[in-house]
Amino acid sequence: MHLLSISALSDDAIAALLARAREFAADREAGRGRLAGRTVFNCFYENSTRTAMSFAQAAARLGAQAITLSVEHSSVKKGETLADTARTLGAMGPDALVLRHRQNGAAEEVAALVDCPVINAGDGTNEHPTQALLDALTLTQHFGDLHGRKIAIIGDIRHSRVARSNAALLPRLGAEVRLAGPPSLIPEDVTALSIDEAIAGADAVMMLRVQRERMDEDLGDAPGEYLTHYGLTAERLALAAPDAVVLHPGPMNRGVEISDEVADLPARSLILRQVANGVATRMAVLEMLVAGL
Amino acid sequence: MHLLSISALSDDAIAALLARAREFAADREAGRGRLAGRTVFNCFYENSTRTAMSFAQAAARLGAQAITLSVEHSSVKKGETLADTARTLGAMGPDALVLRHRQNGAAEEVAALVDCPVINAGDGTNEHPTQALLDALTLTQHFGDLHGRKIAIIGDIRHSRVARSNAALLPRLGAEVRLAGPPSLIPEDVTALSIDEAIAGADAVMMLRVQRERMDEDLGDAPGEYLTHYGLTAERLALAAPDAVVLHPGPMNRGVEISDEVADLPARSLILRQVANGVATRMAVLEMLVAGL
Amino acid sequence: MHLLSISALSDDAIAALLARAREFAADREAGRGRLAGRTVFNCFYENSTRTAMSFAQAAARLGAQAITLSVEHSSVKKGETLADTARTLGAMGPDALVLRHRQNGAAEEVAALVDCPVINAGDGTNEHPTQALLDALTLTQHFGDLHGRKIAIIGDIRHSRVARSNAALLPRLGAEVRLAGPPSLIPEDVTALSIDEAIAGADAVMMLRVQRERMDEDLGDAPGEYLTHYGLTAERLALAAPDAVVLHPGPMNRGVEISDEVADLPARSLILRQVANGVATRMAVLEMLVAGL
Numbered sequence: 001m002h003l004l005s006i007s008a009l010s011d012d013a014i015a016a017l018l019a020r021a022r023e024f025a026a027d028r029e030a031g032r033g034r035l036a037g038r039t040v041f042n043c044f045y046e047n048s049t050r051t052a053m054s055f056a057q058a059a060a061r062l063g064a065q066a067i068t069l070s071v072e073h074s075s076v077k078k079g080e081t082l083a084d085t086a087r088t089l090g091a092m093g094p095d096a097l098v099l100r101h102r103q104n105g106a107a108e109e110v111a112a113l114v115d116c117p118v119i120n121a122g123d124g125t126n127e128h129p130t131q132a133l134l135d136a137l138t139l140t141q142h143f144g145d146l147h148g149r150k151i152a153i154i155g156d157i158r159h160s161r162v163a164r165s166n167a168a169l170l171p172r173l174g175a176e177v178r179l180a181g182p183p184s185l186i187p188e189d190v191t192a193l194s195i196d197e198a199i200a201g202a203d204a205v206m207m208l209r210v211q212r213e214r215m216d217e218d219l220g221d222a223p224g225e226y227l228t229h230y231g232l233t234a235e236r237l238a239l240a241a242p243d244a245v246v247l248h249p250g251p252m253n254r255g256v257e258i259s260d261e262v263a264d265l266p267a268r269s270l271i272l273r274q275v276a277n278g279v280a281t282r283m284a285v286l287e288m289l290v291a292g293l
Numbered sequence: 294m295h296l297l298s299i300s301a302l303s304d305d306a307i308a309a310l311l312a313r314a315r316e317f318a319a320d321r322e323a324g325r326g327r328l329a330g331r332t333v334f335n336c337f338y339e340n341s342t343r344t345a346m347s348f349a350q351a352a353a354r355l356g357a358q359a360i361t362l363s364v365e366h367s368s369v370k371k372g373e374t375l376a377d378t379a380r381t382l383g384a385m386g387p388d389a390l391v392l393r394h395r396q397n398g399a400a401e402e403v404a405a406l407v408d409c410p411v412i413n414a415g416d417g418t419n420e421h422p423t424q425a426l427l428d429a430l431t432l433t434q435h436f437g438d439l440h441g442r443k444i445a446i447i448g449d450i451r452h453s454r455v456a457r458s459n460a461a462l463l464p465r466l467g468a469e470v471r472l473a474g475p476p477s478l479i480p481e482d483v484t485a486l487s488i489d490e491a492i493a494g495a496d497a498v499m500m501l502r503v504q505r506e507r508m509d510e511d512l513g514d515a516p517g518e519y520l521t522h523y524g525l526t527a528e529r530l531a532l533a534a535p536d537a538v539v540l541h542p543g544p545m546n547r548g549v550e551i552s553d554e555v556a557d558l559p560a561r562s563l564i565l566r567q568v569a570n571g572v573a574t575r576m577a578v579l580e581m582l583v584a585g586l
Numbered sequence: 587m588h589l590l591s592i593s594a595l596s597d598d599a600i601a602a603l604l605a606r607a608r609e610f611a612a613d614r615e616a617g618r619g620r621l622a623g624r625t626v627f628n629c630f631y632e633n634s635t636r637t638a639m640s641f642a643q644a645a646a647r648l649g650a651q652a653i654t655l656s657v658e659h660s661s662v663k664k665g666e667t668l669a670d671t672a673r674t675l676g677a678m679g680p681d682a683l684v685l686r687h688r689q690n691g692a693a694e695e696v697a698a699l700v701d702c703p704v705i706n707a708g709d710g711t712n713e714h715p716t717q718a719l720l721d722a723l724t725l726t727q728h729f730g731d732l733h734g735r736k737i738a739i740i741g742d743i744r745h746s747r748v749a750r751s752n753a754a755l756l757p758r759l760g761a762e763v764r765l766a767g768p769p770s771l772i773p774e775d776v777t778a779l780s781i782d783e784a785i786a787g788a789d790a791v792m793m794l795r796v797q798r799e800r801m802d803e804d805l806g807d808a809p810g811e812y813l814t815h816y817g818l819t820a821e822r823l824a825l826a827a828p829d830a831v832v833l834h835p836g837p838m839n840r841g842v843e844i845s846d847e848v849a850d851l852p853a854r855s856l857i858l859r860q861v862a863n864g865v866a867t868r869m870a871v872l873e874m875l876v877a878g879l
Contacts, residue, residue, distance in 0.1 A: 028679065032623045037325045039353045041346070050674060053627070053653055057678050060625045060651045065353045067346055080544040088343060088543060091568035092350045093321065250674060251666040275677035330618045332646045334639070358646045360639055373837040381636060381836060384861035385643050386614065 002111045002118045003285055005127045006168040014133070014172065017284045021137050024061075025280035035290055036063035038095040044121070045071040045101040050250060051121055054275070055098050058282035064095065064290070082106060083113060090114025095290045099123070117289035119282075125159045131249055132165035134281040136173055138274050139204060142245060147174030152198040152240070155208030155230065155257055156185040162249045163208060178202065182230050195230055202240045204270075206247040207232050207257045226256050233259045237268070245270050295404045295411045296578055298420045299461040307426070307465065310577045314430050317354075318573035328583055329356035331388040337414070338364040338394040343543060344414055347568070348391050351575035357388065357583075375399060376406060383407025388583045392416070410582035412575075418452045424542055425458035427574040429466055431567050432497060435538060440467030445491040445533070447525065448501030448550055449478040455542050456501060471495065475523050488523055495533045497563075499540040500525050500550045519549050526552045530561070538563050588697045588704045589871055591713045592754040600719070600758065603870045607723050610647075610866035617869055621876055622649035624681040630707070631657040631687040636836060637707055640861070641684050644868035650681065650876075668692060669699060676700025681876045685709070703875035705868075711745045717835055718751035720867040722759055724860050725790060728831060733760030738784040738826070740818065741794030741843055742771040748835050749794060764788065768816055781816055788826045790856075792833040793818050793843045812842050819845045823854070831856050 003009070009017075023030050040059040044052050047070070056066035069089075082101070089097060090113060097114060099107045100121040107120035122128040136146075143149055151170055157163045157179050170177050179190055180198035199205055210226060227233065237244065246262060246269045254260050263269065296302070302310075316323050333352040337345050340363070349359035362382075375394070382390060383406060390407060392400045393414040400413035400420075415421040429439075436442055444463055450456045450472050463470050472483055473491035492498055503519060520526065530537065539555060539562045547553050556562065589595070595603075609616050626645040630638050633656070642652035655675075668687070675683060676699060683700060685693045686707040693706035693713075708714040722732075729735055737756055743749045743765050756763050765776055766784035785791055796812060813819065823830065832848060832855045840846050849855065 037354070037356060039350055049655060053655060053675070054678060056653045057625055057680065060653065061623070061679075063623060065358065065651065066653075067349045067353065067359075069342060069346060079546070081547070084543075084545060084547075087565055088568050089346070091565040092347060092572050093354075093569060094350065250670075252670060253665065254667070254670075272673055272677040275674050276679060279678050330647070330649060332643055358651065360642045360646065360652075362635060362639060372839065374840070377836075377838060377840075380858055381861050382639070384858040385640060385865050386647075386862060387643065 001289055002107075002120075003129055003289065004107050004111060004118065004120045006129050006132055006165050009129070011172065013288075014136075014169070017133055017281070017288060018137050018140065020287065021133070021277065021281040021284040022141065024283045025137070025141070025277055028061075031062050031283055031287060033063040034287055035059070035095070038062075038064040038290055040064055040066045040286065041089055041092070041094040041097045042066045042068040043071070043089065043097060043099050044069065045099070045106075046122070048100055048122070050275075051100065054278045055121065055282050057279050058286055061279065062283055062286060064286070067094070082109065086110040086113045090116060096286060119285060119289065122161055124161070125164070126161055127165045128161040129165050130278070130282055130285060131162050132169040133285070134274055134277045135166055135206065135247060135249075136169055137277045137281055138247065138270050139170070139175070140173070141273070141277070142270060143203065145174065146170065149175045149203045150178060150201060150241075151175050151204045151206060152178045152180065152202040153206045153208065154195055154198060154232065155181045156210060157181045157190060157208075158185045158187050159211060160208050166206065181208075196236065196239055199236055199239045202244055204245045204247060205232060205237065205240055209249060209251065210253055210257050224255070227259060231257045231259060232262050234261050237262055244268065247271060247274060250275065294582055295400075295413075296422055296582065297400050297404060297411065297413045299422050299425055299458050302422070304465065306581075307429075307462070310426055310574070310581060311430050311433065313580065314426070314570065314574040314577040315434065317576045318430070318434070318570055321354075324355050324576055324580060326356040327580055328352070328388070331355075331357040331583055333357055333359045333579065334382055334385075334387040334390045335359045335361040336364070336382065336390060336392050337362065338392070338399075339415070341393055341415070343568075344393065347571045348414065348575050350572050351579055354572065355576055355579060357579070360387070375402065379403040379406045383409060389579060412578060412582065415454055417454070418457070419454055420458045421454040422458050423571070423575055423578060424455050425462040426578070427567055427570040428459055428499065428540060428542075429462055430570045430574055431540065431563050432463070432468070433466070434566070434570070435563060436496065438467065439463065442468045442496045443471060443494060443534075444468050444497045444499060445471045445473065445495040446499045446501065447488055447491060448474045448523065449503060450474045450483060450501075451478045451480050452504060453501050459499065474501075489529065489532055492529055492532045495537055497538045497540060498525060498530065498533055502542060502544065503546055503550050517548070520552060524550045524552060525555050527554050530555055537561065540564060540567055543568065587875055588693075588706075589715055589875065590693050590697060590704065590706045592715050592718055592751050595715070597758065599874075600722075600755070603719055603867070603874060604723050604726065606873065607719070607863065607867040607870040608727065610869045611723070611727070611863055614647075617648050617873060619649040620873055621645070621681070624648075624650040624876055626650055626652045626872065627675055627678070627680040627683045628652045628654040629657070629675065629683060629685050630655065631685070631692075632708070634686055634708070636861075637686065637864075640864045641707065641868050643865050644872055647865065648869055648872060650872070653680070668695065672696040672699045676702060682872060705871060705875065708747055710747070711750070712747055713751045714747040715751050716864070716868055716871060717748050718755040719871070720860055720863045721752055721792065721833060721835075722755055723863045723867055724833065724856050725756075725761070726759070727859070727863070728856060729789065731760065732756065735761045735789045736764065736787060736827075737761050737790045737792060738764045738766065738788040739792045739794065740781055740784060741767045741816065742796060743767045743776060743794075744771045744773050745797060746794050752792065767794075782822065782825055785822055785825045788830055790831045790833060791818060791823065791826055795835060795837065796839055796843050810841070813845060817843045817845060818848050820847045823848055830854065833857060833860055836861065
């Protein structure tokens with residue numbers, strides 16, 4: 001069994017993962033030693049220190065060891081195909097393989113070639129299912145039931161696997177998802193709202209990181225311009241519901257997609273809770289896939 | 294006790310290591326927790342993600358922690374001598390030290406300076422004993438007794454520590470080793486066969502990786518030329534014994550020393566079995582050197 | 587509770603840490619499993635392989651896992667503030683956070699932002715408290731009581747956090763500390779001795795590493811000149827007490843601040859003992875901060 005996409009998860013699996021993650025988030029002793037002696041290969045073809053550390057911490061809290069492969073600095077770059085690398089890593093017998101890769105479908109390709117569970121930690125612009133699960137956990141911790149809750153996701157929708165996975169998951173939990181961003185960064189098949197329309201009355205606003213490295217388009221923006229037009233400022237947040245909360249998958253570009261003022265509102269920001277829940281969610285995923293629960 | 298070269302291993306030690314490695318390969322639970330609380334310093338002065346991960350996985354399956362030093366990205370590069378680094382690492386008290394280094398004799402030099410077992414994970418063009426042991430395990434799993442088996446090792450014999458260690462080990466197990474490769478890459482003291490002579494009737498063909506980074510010579514070959522003259526194609530494999538098997542230490546240069554067609558012959562290729570046996574063999578070595586068995 | 591500076595440690599805490607470190611140095615089985623299931627985030631914003639490995643080894647010997655963040659090769663470089671990174675790492679729930687950073691006060695800043703103990707593994711030119719503790723352990727192992735012992739610390743006093751932490755710690759244990767170095771590398775508020783005055787009759791000579799990367803000044807020295815004027819040669823060591831010992835925090839620049847002859851005097855050098863005590867000292871610190879002893 002793998003975790004490749006939100007759509008491949010049953011409603012029961014989602015409920016079980018969120019319930020177990022909630023336990024891990026509440027109790028630092030939960031799960032201790034559960035995966036003792038197991039190993040998780042943490043394979044990052046794109047640099048992402050925070051996600052790699054989150055998986056390593058999740059593995060360690062369960063008693064497993066994460067063995068991290070940073071492909072940026074590895075000999076794997078030297079021309080071996082992803083398929084050959086995957087078969088090789090799989091033959092070493094890890095208990096799970098976590099993969100981040102710039103290519104859409106990479107995790108699915110690898111899953112077909114190895115005997116162990118594969119966890120998609122982000123594949124190109126496609127999916128990032130553990131991020132959506134941790135966001136769902138964060139929102140349900142805060143709101144309880146998500147039925148009827150309005151969640152605005154703002155930014156580069158076109159390239160965001162975070163947006164894609166959340167747009168697949170949150171409606172299944174009853175939430176209304178609204179997507180908005182710069183017109184050039186909205187896919188053709190998405191109904192475009194203006195930023196202000198998306199935020200109006202929203203219960204939660206999830207800002208996406210501006211990832212210029214992933215864009216073919218030049219935004220052509222002057223310094224400060226993105227924030228003015230598409231970023232979350234205090235003025236814009238005032239359009240949302242009175243106690244609306246703010247999420248961000250991190251790392252934040254302060255002064256670009258989020259103003260300092262909003263980033264530092266402790267009463268409204270769930271951003272650090274997301275980070276903590278990231279570890280808890282990945283523990284739940286590793287336990288389910290490796291221990292079979 | 295160290296593992297520095299094949300020649301320093303007694304026949305009894307070889308037999309014990311192969312027998313124990315076979316158990317580890319067959320049973321994922323074998324050895325679990327055997328080295329709990331122990332640490333292995335995994336010191337790679339040359340980039341080799343797959344060998345470093347293989348040792349880390351071997352350590353982890355025994356319950357030990359591997360602490361990896363990638364010298365490429367480390368402050369160790371800044372002028373400290375190998376001897377000073379070795380004494381320093383040894384003083385930190387690891388239970389074993391795995392060393393890969395571009396310099397012939399590096400592991401032997403380090404072994405004289407530290408109090409813990411040293412495992413040579415490849416020193417220059419000299420030896421790579423765990424690779425030869427895992428190749429021997431792979432061949433004996435497949436053939437049983439190796440007496441009279443003809444093993445062709447093909448490629449850059451001059452620079453290959455894999456060839457050197459295998460040429461030292463396999464004859465001690467009864468096999469006939471035949472070496473062949475481009476004339477400029479055959480040492481003077483080796484009886485040169487043509488590629489086709491070496492493969493004719495062979496029970497196993499072990500292709501070496503073309504490592505242009507290790508060569509002073511320019512092969513001067515056009516694209517595809519190496520494969521035509523010295524690579525393993527289906528035509529050339531047809532010269533071998535009817536059920537001859539194919540080995541490669543990895544990573545493969547597809548279309549250079551091995552054709553796609555041969556690389557993807559599951560019925561004949563033992564290449565992934567070699568990878569799996571690499572972990573099992575390194576477990577046996579670590580257990581013997583650290584736990585004294 | 588954190589370990590940010592020597593001055594923040596009580597005399598009782600110093601005595602307890604040194605006593606426990608001495609036990610860890612003497613008995614490889616001491617503390618085994620003491621921090622099982624715990625994780626230590628090993629965050630190095632400056633490259634320091636040896637200190638990072640020392641903390642990792644200390645964590646592992648206690649049964650904890652160190653998860654190392656090498657910021658040099660990480661996405662953390664891409665513009666996130668130290669405060670945001672610190673809050674993020676803290677939210678992942680490590681049991682301790684080890685920080686090396688080029689900025690004075692970095693560890694103190696981080697300690698105010700996270701819920702776990704923070705260990706200063708060197709902040710700019712300010713403090714490196716575990717180095718001073720391991721030096722104190724090394725000296726007390728050798729001399730017993732330090733009262734009245736004369737310790738010369740020689741080199742770039744201005745930029746050396748090692749000197750600063752030792753100058754704060756050793757006098758509290760009764761030692762007389764003498765500081766000397768090139769005039770341009772002595773802070774204005776320090777009473778300058780000549781090198782020879784500082785070494786005359788000293789019981790121990792601690793040489794500092796010349797760290798040209800940390801200097802704004804150009805020393806303007808020809809090859810060999812530093813050694814002649816400010817380095818520890820056999821002639822200069824002869825000015826010290828008859829059985830004076832030599833320390834160095836490593837890695838040594840042979841032929842710069844220390845001559846080969848002196849570096850290789852086993853009867854006088856405590857340099858490798860310092861390395862071994864580094865692991866023992868960091869075990870004591872981790873145990874005290876994480877297990878609350």
